[in-house]
Amino acid sequence: MIKIVSDKAPTVDIHSILTTDEIAAIHEFMNHYPQSRAASLDALKIVQKRNGWVNDAQVNAIANILDVPVTDIEGVATFFNRIYRSPVGRHVILICDSVACYLTGYEALSAELKRQLGINYGQTTTDGRFTLLPICCLGNCDKGPAVLIDEDTYGPVTPDEVAQLLELYP
Numbered sequence: 001m002i003k004i005v006s007d008k009a010p011t012v013d014i015h016s017i018l019t020t021d022e023i024a025a026i027h028e029f030m031n032h033y034p035q036s037r038a039a040s041l042d043a044l045k046i047v048q049k050r051n052g053w054v055n056d057a058q059v060n061a062i063a064n065i066l067d068v069p070v071t072d073i074e075g076v077a078t079f080f081n082r083i084y085r086s087p088v089g090r091h092v093i094l095i096c097d098s099v100a101c102y103l104t105g106y107e108a109l110s111a112e113l114k115r116q117l118g119i120n121y122g123q124t125t126t127d128g129r130f131t132l133l134p135i136c137c138l139g140n141c142d143k144g145p146a147v148l149i150d151e152d153t154y155g156p157v158t159p160d161e162v163a164q165l166l167e168l169y170p
C-alpha cells in the first residue's frame, strides 16, 4: 500500500483573487478550529457568496490561506453538493431524489420542473434564472417530495404547485 501525499498549493497572491472581507472571514473561521483544514467548507461558502460559485483561482487562494493542498479543497467542494464549481443561475433548485421522496412523487415533480424550466439536470435556463440539480436527502423525508431553492425548503410539492413556486424566485 502506498500512502498518497498531496502537494502543497502553489503560492498565489490571495489579495488579487479574494476580497479583504473574504480573507478576514476565512481567518476568523480558522481561529475556531484546532486545524485550519477544518475551515475548508466554511471558506468555500464564504467565497461562493460573491458569484454563486467558486472558480479554480479561488480554490487555490483558499488552499494558500489554509495552508493545505489544493486537492483537499477540491475534495471538500466535490463532496458537498451545494458548493458549485461552475457558474449557476440566480437561483439553484435542488430536488431530492432519495428513497422517501422517490416514493412520494419525485418522478412527476422532477418531470414537471424540467418541463417548465425547459432544462435537464445540471443545466441553467437561458435567462440565467434557474439551475436544476438533483440532491440526496434534504432531511425532510416526511414532507416529500422535497425541494430546496436557494436556502428555502419546500415539501410536499406537487406538480401543480411548480409554476406558483417558481414565481417566488424572479
Ligand code: FES
Pocket (backbone or CB within 6 Å): 096, 097, 098, 099, 100, 101, 102, 136, 137, 138, 139, 140, 141, 142, 144, 145, 146
Ligand atoms: S428522502 Fe427526500 S428529504 Fe429525505
